[in-house]
Amino acid sequence: MISYPPPKFEEQKSEILQRYQILCEDQSVSALCLADSIAMALRVPYVIAALNRRYRSWYHCDHGFSAHPSADLQSYFARMHLSQSRFDVADIAEESFFQSHTSGLDLPDMKALGGVPLTDPNGKRFGTLCIADANVRQFTEAELALLSSFGQLVSNDICMRSAARYAVRDLVELEHEKCDLFELATIDPLTKALNRRAFMRFGERELNRFKRENTKLSALMLDIDHFKQVNDVHGHAVGDRVLTKMVSVVASVVREEDLVGRLGGEEFAIVLVDSDARAAARVGDRIRQAIKQVNFPGDGGPFNVTVSMGVAEPLYAEPSINDVLERADAALYQAKRSGRDRVIVAAENAHAMPSDAPVSEPQRRAN
Known part of the structure; x- marks a missing residue:
């Protein structure tokens, strides 16, 4: 991340x-x-x-x-x-x-x-x-x-x-103050993911690079299944710990150059640079399985949560990262309707997921 x-x-x-x-x-x-x-x-x-x-x-x-x-x-x-x-x-x-x-x-x-x-x-x-x-x-x-x-x-x-x-x-102190202000302006204080404004800004930058350099790019929308029940049953403090831990798990799976943002509530988005939909689906499934294995302490004993994810690749006609996220969001809701706890690729990118083709890991960007 x-x-x-x-x-x-x-x-x-x-x-x-x-x-x-x-x-x-x-x-x-x-x-x-x-x-x-x-x-x-x-x-x-x-x-x-x-x-x-x-x-x-x-x-x-x-x-x-x-x-x-x-x-x-x-x-x-x-x-x-x-x-x-x-x-x-x-x-x-x-x-x-x-x-x-x-x-x-x-x-x-x-x-x-x-x-x-x-x-x-x-x-x-x-x-x-x-x-x-x-x-x-x-x-x-x-x-x-x-x-x-x-x-x-x-x-x-x-x-x-x-x-x-x-x-x-003095410069060190000033730079620390600038970093603090930058963090306040860009980082979600609870989860330490990028906030919505910063995520959209940096995501737009990556989309422009995708168009300019003809590279690969993919976006994922992630939502915790039945998160409202977590808050209702275990309280908002436990819900906050779930959100924080989930971002920590995501950060352990994605690379440093990838973007992870909290768009609101339990809804998160990921931009994977130099990665197509097939690679993104593979990464998304690793995230899904890792989150599923985490035990959270609750009033009635430990519990687990699952996540649903939607994946989309940019289309060259799409003018902004928000368009890509909307298609990933549509795929996310399809995952919800299909039973949750799964990763679905947007229909426009379904050709990138042949059932008999191996799924390759995203390649790290050269420094």
């Missing part, structure tokens, strides 16, 4: 996110390359973009550490200089702040330390880009200027990725 809209958004979203690595929780290659470039340009063994909690879970820009720095280590580097200007410490052993905040931290062997603030376009600071050397040294003015330039690159990269993350999430 077809699930509209045919392009599944979750698959498209995953493909886009993987392609651009926008919401990837793993390390982005570009951020690692940026850290490596900083280390090479400034000739330092350690580089880390120490970020606040909002960014550190998904953005990792570091070099020289055996693993991505822990949250505590990130906090240590991020707190070491909270001003809006760059800083340079020749030997952290001489600075009380750095010694008083190292308890429990697995710090690398470093002496000299330099850093620049990371800020958003509004100047709000969200982290520090730090470089460290294992030797006591004073970073030159040129090195600190280059570090500032790298800091701007890192800031821009983080802000761009952050904006992209929020943009994608």
